[in-house]
Amino acid sequence: MAGREAPEASSAAAVAAHPYGERQAVDAARGDAEPGWLVDRRVEGARAFAATAMPTPALRPWRYTDVSSLAIEDHVPHPPALTVRAELPEGAYAGTIADALASRGEVVRSHLGSLVASTEGRFVAANAARWNAGVLVHLPRGSAVERPIVVELSGPEVAEGASAALLPRILVVAEERSEATVVLRLRSGDAPLLVPSVAEVVCGDHAVVRLLLDGGWGARTREFTTLRARLARGATVDVATVAIGGRIVKQTLESLIEGEGAHSDFRGVALGDHDQHFDFVTLQDHLGPRTTSNVEIKAALAGASRSIYYGVTRVEETAAGAAAEQENRNLLLSRRAKADSDPVLEILTSEVIRCGHGAAVGPVDRDALFYLQSRGLDERTALKLLVAGFFEPVARRIPLEGLPEELAATVHAKLEAADLS
Amino acid sequence: MSERAAESPILDVRGLKVSIAGPPELQIVRGVDLAVRAGEVHALMGPNGSGKSTLASAIAGSPAYLVDEGQVLLHGEDVTALAADERARRGLFLSFQYPTAIPGVTMVNLLRASLKARRGTEPSAREFLAELRETLATLKMDESFARRYVNDGFSGGEKKRAEILQLGMLKPTLAILDETDSGLDVDALRTVAEGVNALRSPEIGILIITHYERILNYVTPDFVHVLVDGRIVRSGDVSLAKRIEAEGYDPILRAIGEGATPVAAATGGE
Ligand SMILES: Nc1ncnc2c1ncn2[C@@H]1O[C@H](COP(=O)(O)OP(=O)(O)OP(=O)(O)O)[C@@H](O)[C@H]1O
Numbered sequence: 001m002a003g004r005e006a007p008e009a010s011s012a013a014a015v016a017a018h019p020y021g022e023r024q025a026v027d028a029a030r031g032d033a034e035p036g037w038l039v040d041r042r043v044e045g046a047r048a049f050a051a052t053a054m055p056t057p058a059l060r061p062w063r064y065t066d067v068s069s070l071a072i073e074d075h076v077p078h079p080p081a082l083t084v085r086a087e088l089p090e091g092a093y094a095g096t097i098a099d100a101l102a103s104r105g106e107v108v109r110s111h112l113g114s115l116v117a118s119t120e121g122r123f124v125a126a127n128a129a130r131w132n133a134g135v136l137v138h139l140p141r142g143s144a145v146e147r148p149i150v151v152e153l154s155g156p157e158v159a160e161g162a163s164a165a166l167l168p169r170i171l172v173v174a175e176e177r178s179e180a181t182v183v184l185r186l187r188s189g190d191a192p193l194l195v196p197s198v199a200e201v202v203c204g205d206h207a208v209v210r211l212l213l214d215g216g217w218g219a220r221t222r223e224f225t226t227l228r229a230r231l232a233r234g235a236t237v238d239v240a241t242v243a244i245g246g247r248i249v250k251q252t253l254e255s256l257i258e259g260e261g262a263h264s265d266f267r268g269v270a271l272g273d274h275d276q277h278f279d280f281v282t283l284q285d286h287l288g289p290r291t292t293s294n295v296e297i298k299a300a301l302a303g304a305s306r307s308i309y310y311g312v313t314r315v316e317e318t319a320a321g322a323a324a325e326q327e328n329r330n331l332l333l334s335r336r337a338k339a340d341s342d343p344v345l346e347i348l349t350s351e352v353i354r355c356g357h358g359a360a361v362g363p364v365d366r367d368a369l370f371y372l373q374s375r376g377l378d379e380r381t382a383l384k385l386l387v388a389g390f391f392e393p394v395a396r397r398i399p400l401e402g403l404p405e406e407l408a409a410t411v412h413a414k415l416e417a418a419d420l421s
Numbered sequence: 422m423s424e425r426a427a428e429s430p431i432l433d434v435r436g437l438k439v440s441i442a443g444p445p446e447l448q449i450v451r452g453v454d455l456a457v458r459a460g461e462v463h464a465l466m467g468p469n470g471s472g473k474s475t476l477a478s479a480i481a482g483s484p485a486y487l488v489d490e491g492q493v494l495l496h497g498e499d500v501t502a503l504a505a506d507e508r509a510r511r512g513l514f515l516s517f518q519y520p521t522a523i524p525g526v527t528m529v530n531l532l533r534a535s536l537k538a539r540r541g542t543e544p545s546a547r548e549f550l551a552e553l554r555e556t557l558a559t560l561k562m563d564e565s566f567a568r569r570y571v572n573d574g575f576s577g578g579e580k581k582r583a584e585i586l587q588l589g590m591l592k593p594t595l596a597i598l599d600e601t602d603s604g605l606d607v608d609a610l611r612t613v614a615e616g617v618n619a620l621r622s623p624e625i626g627i628l629i630i631t632h633y634e635r636i637l638n639y640v641t642p643d644f645v646h647v648l649v650d651g652r653i654v655r656s657g658d659v660s661l662a663k664r665i666e667a668e669g670y671d672p673i674l675r676a677i678g679e680g681a682t683p684v685a686a687a688t689g690g691e
């Protein structure tokens with residue numbers, strides 16, 4: 001404010017001054033004609049937002065991602081472009097939460113916020129108060145969706161005035177023996193964009209849910225996602241994340257593996273350049289007997305990009321016969337790239353079948369590079385092949401047709417201009 | 422092809438001295454002169470550790486080695502300062518003694534990318550497949566082989582065949598085969614030898630590094646050289662290989678007064 005003193009703000013005015021306040025949340029919800037119970041949830045979110053502080057690096061999952069200078073309240077929720085395409089069997093639903101409220105209000109009401117409470121943290125609270133890209137996938141008992149459900153979510157192309165926020169809220173409710181694949185195509189333009197995102201996946205007995213987060217964000221997007229799945233007996237969740245775009249991508253991926261014999265799979269690849277910052281936090285919480293899980297995250301880093309992995313495999317006393325694998329590998333493509341990897345095992349039962357974890361950070365294999373160059377490939381082309389190859393085994397295990405080819409093409413395109421020095 | 426290129430040897434190694442990039446820096450190749458002309462097959466033999474693979478790697482442009490002195494010329498052009506890929510695109514091919522595994526990259530991916538690099542344009546999918554099938558058939562290799570990751574979990578013999586598959590597809594003008602005959606069963610050896618013979622032509626030069634006279638029964642060399650302690654100490658025709666097979670290297674070592682001096686002890690004085 002040049003040359004003029006800002007007026008003293010009263011505390012009431014201060015509350016009213018940002019979009020995550022109670023009144024703003026209520027006004028927005030009423031404006032969208034949301035039912036009373038949902039307005040109440042948003043108020044709870046706003047209160048949680050006011051009551052929680054930003055996470056600090058003193059908290060282990062935030063050690064390497066310092067958000068102390070980030071003010072969520074400066075980012076105004078911006079209506080997203082959201083489309084959902086699906087071929088659904090009778091009874092199943094895939095679409096916006098707003099549209100679902102009339103016909104399936106009860107499903108939303110009983111599951112929204114059932115896995116991720118608004119009081120968990122500031123990003124989650126902001127989302128609870130003001131989520132504006134709500135997607136519900138509801139699969140009634142026995143419902144199998146054959147073709148992937150494709151959700152396209154795009155942030156604004158240009159910012160006007162204040163920085164924008166996009167607040168996705170994904171809810172998947174898969175009842176007994178249902179099955180579906182959900183692909184989230186996440187896109188944004190070059191303008192600064194904050195994305196506090198929450199996803200909840202509720203899997204009933206023997207349900208199978210596959211979820212792909214395809215992160216094609218613009219260069220100034222900062223994503224903070226909390227995803228949690230809860231698995232009943234014999235259920236399977238397969239979460240795959242492909243982090244290509246964005247300035248910051250921080251994803252907390254958690255599975256509560258409760259039902260006997262349930263299986264959780266997290267696969268991730270990240271390809272960084274410039275000052276991109278990826279931070280993956282995983283939790284595989286084995287609660288039920290004979291539960292299994294797998295985490296495999298691979299990052300290839302050019303420029304001054306950085307990847308952080310902190311993951312916990314916890315096998316509770318009740319999880320006799322559990323088996324878990326956890327692996328994080330990082331390929332440094334330039335001298336300034338950096339990776340931190342910290343896989344942790346917490347085993348509270350003596351009856352574990354197999355529990356493995358591995359971490360690696362290192363440069364490209366010089367012998368492999370020479371081998372490819374000796375076949376006529378210039379260094380950059382050879383590196384493209386090596387990076388695509390580094391991702392290939394993960395990509396191949398992501399159960400989505402065409403993904404390995406799509407990813408290889410993305411790798412080649414991005415590394416064409418990447419800083420590999 | 423220029424006048425000069427037409428009459429120059431395909432490979433011309435002049436006074437080459439090569440060290441390991443280190444540390445510690447250690448000179449392994451200690452002054453090698455070797456010219457391979459179009460249509461010729463040369464065999465390079467020598468005791469373990471004498472520097473054969475180092476010489477091959479240096480000719481191919483491996484960044485793991487430093488050229489202290491001398492030049493490598495391909496088709497009359499000094500390529501000593503060029504990267505490995507630039508040499509490969511000028512027609513050089515090295516079949517590695519120990520081919521590197523490249524998990525995640527299939528043989529098909531590798532071959533397509535190599536052909537594209539070598540020819541400047543990507544071969545059409547149909548053209549490529551036809552060529553691949555034909556080469557696989559010549560080498561009596563199963564098609565599933567091409568879908569596997571490069572050298573990943575390959576048996577010793579499979580690795581060597583994979584090298585020959587690439588050789589057959591890339592059709593270089595200078596082929597260096599570093600112990601491609603080692604670790605092959607009799608049938609595979611014959612197949613590989615046939616592959617090499619199929620490549621043999623008046624335009625191509627071939628350098629075969631080997632410990633055995635066996636392969637030379639199939640691919641008769643025009644010249645045989647013996648490398649000891651980083652230097653070529655004998656050159657001759659195929660009878661030299663037969664003599665080594667029968668008598669070992671001892672007579673040669675005694676004649677040059679090297680005894681059983683280890684390489685490492687003899688370096689540094691250059
Ligand atoms: N990168 C390296 N680091 C350390 N020593 C090396 C390196 N490369 C080669 N050497 C040494 O140089 C010497 C020559 O090795 P080279 O592989 O060229 O021998 P060779 O003649 O091919 O032997 P072989 O018949 O066993 O294949 C050996 O003593 C070897 O240990």
Ligand SMILES: [Mg+2]
Binds near residue numbers: 473599600
């Ligand atoms: Mg050797």
